[in-house]
Amino acid sequence: VDRPVNPDYTRHHPKWYRPRTPIFWWLRSGAYLRFILRELTALFVGYSAILFMAQAIALGRGPGAWAAFQAWLGHPVVLAFHAFVLVAVLFHTITWLGLAPRALVVRLGRRRVPDGAVLAGHYAAWAVVSAAVAWLLVGR
């Protein structure tokens, strides 16, 4: 049988094929895409922290600065952007907290605390901190 011949091949010398990784490797599967989104949405978590600090600074500068800041927050474009930021932060938080039981092995005596309880603990902490922030901002 006549077979084609690879001119670059040297007899008895291994010639490995090494595939290139495509730039869009993260579109190969839903799991990779979720991972990339989880990592990218961390940027919006950082943005939220900076926003919160800016809000505190405006508060410290007095009523004028605070009112200006509130007006900026109320602008439709800013509102729309922040709605998107909220979704991104929620996505990040939920996917991130979902990973926590895999990394944290908590023991009470000889028994390992079940994953569900570790997860519930994280959500409880999130709720407490969120409630404290909400109380600071609007409750008083």
Add this chain to the structure above:
Amino acid sequence: MAETATLDILRYRPEEESEPAFERYEVPYESNWMVLDALNHVKDRVDPTLSYRWACRMGVCGSCGMMVNGEPTLTCATYLDEVLPGPVRVEPLRGFPVVRDLVNDLASFVDKLKQVKPWILRADDADEPEREHLQTPEQLAEYKQYSMCINCLLCYAACPIIELEPGFLGPAAIALAQRYNLDSRDQGARERGDIVASDEGIWSCTFVGECSAVCPKHVDPAGAIQRYKVAATLDWLKEKIPWTGR
């Protein structure tokens, strides 16, 4: 269901072609066939030049890992039914060079595995223990999960970091390091830490988590790596805080 199943197998014959290409094969459909049975049919009845690795046919030897429809799969443990309707795409594992057809060169993994010293290291009675080191069932349970690894390397094929950073130790090697670190008879955690807790070890992992999703033995290497990160961070903190007496 049709009487036949169609397989698209990635063929690479370096003496004939410089790049792999898919070739289509028709095999009879049998409801009790694994993907590996279909490959064996091709090799026995259609084209004896097809190259791939397999041995035990029962999910123990870890030889027959391949990409099936783009997913890292143990072909002896996956029914043809699970991957139909075809054409079923069969490719060599991702993340390793291809030697021929479905055969990967796995030398990089073997080298990484050696680096983590996957055996019991003792500081005191290294060569000849006076008696056996006893272990309770609870102590066994601590690491047993990680000892189930069969080195099939599906986790490496599932890990994008392995492709992007070839120096990364990878899921199985780290899980096996953890298997010994968590063994009550072992005293080598610090020694292994030099490599496992380095940049090429746990800190390259970004927790995609797919290694654990594809593991046929439920080893959870991703969990092992994250636990290792927590432990390494606590160790580092203890070193930095003066009153912990290190």
